[in-house]
Amino acid sequence: MILAGAGGHALELYDLILELGLGDSLEMYDQDTSKTLFKKKYSVHHELNTLTSSNFCLGVGTPKSRKALYEVFSNQGKRYKAIQSISSRISSSAEVEGVDIFHHCFIGPEVSIGKGTLVNTGVQVHHECRVGAFSVINPGAFLLGAVQIGEGCSIGAHATILPGVKLGNGVNVGAGAVVIRDVKNGKTVVGVPGRVI
The missing domain is CATH 3.40.50.20 (Rossmann fold)
Incomplete structure (x- = not known):
């Protein structure tokens, strides 16, 4: 390989x-x-x-x-060849084919993650989330229920995306940010609560 x-x-x-x-x-x-x-x-x-x-x-x-x-x-x-750790909990109803999933992650029911995406160590992706292809979810990030993330996004370490929030394509979320509202394509969000810069 x-x-x-x-x-x-x-x-x-x-x-x-x-x-x-x-x-x-x-x-x-x-x-x-x-x-x-x-x-x-x-x-x-x-x-x-x-x-x-x-x-x-x-x-x-x-x-x-x-x-x-x-x-x-x-x-x-x-x-x-996607690499998926056996220490992660992946719901049987999640669609994660072609997704790298590192250690100690939680992937909830009815989740769909696009090909080539990286779900790094300790990430939680809760029920009904949608993540576009070739995104990167960095260590310890939380995607709460029904979050929608576009393609090519980068979610910073320990960031939290609140339930139902939608991020466009190419969005960057800073480390530790808490995203409370939708974000348009190509924007960068930082802080608590998250603000576009």
């Missing part, structure tokens, strides 16, 4: 890959040519044609980077 990215997020994903027993024949890829060695063990490839695996996972933690790498590898005919 190809781990696309060789930075900090890749380190966390690597540990989860090993826990799940998926570390055999791991190949590293990063566009940053200054990254040459990962974990003092793996050479980092910088050219797509040097990679032999048919599956890839996303070791980057920003919406734009996740989408860009997904498209690069998919266009090469490679298949995306």
Whole structure:
């Protein structure tokens, strides 16, 4: 399997890959040519044609980077492998295919999360939430009932989105913010209560 990215997020994903027993024949890829060695063990490839695996996972933690790498590898005919921790509680009625879910998350009933999205450690996504593709929900964030989040959004660590709030595409929510009202496409929200800046 190809781990696309060789930075900090890749380190966390690597540990989860090993826990799940998926570390055999791991190949590293990063566009940053200054990254040459990962974990003092793996050479980092910088050219797509040097990679032999048919599956890839996303070791980057920003919406734009996740989408860009997904498209690069998919266009090469490679298949995306989402990584999901067994320590998370995922409702049987949740739709989370193609979603990375890290340790100790709660994904409630009737939740739908788009492909390529990252649900990081300790996140709670409660009943009937909708999250668009290639979004990133950072550690400890809370999405309360029936929240709707567009594509390519970034929800900061320990942010809270109150029930029924709708965020457009490309919205950024600052760490610790409490979002109490709808937010339009491309806006940034910070503070308690959340305000657009």
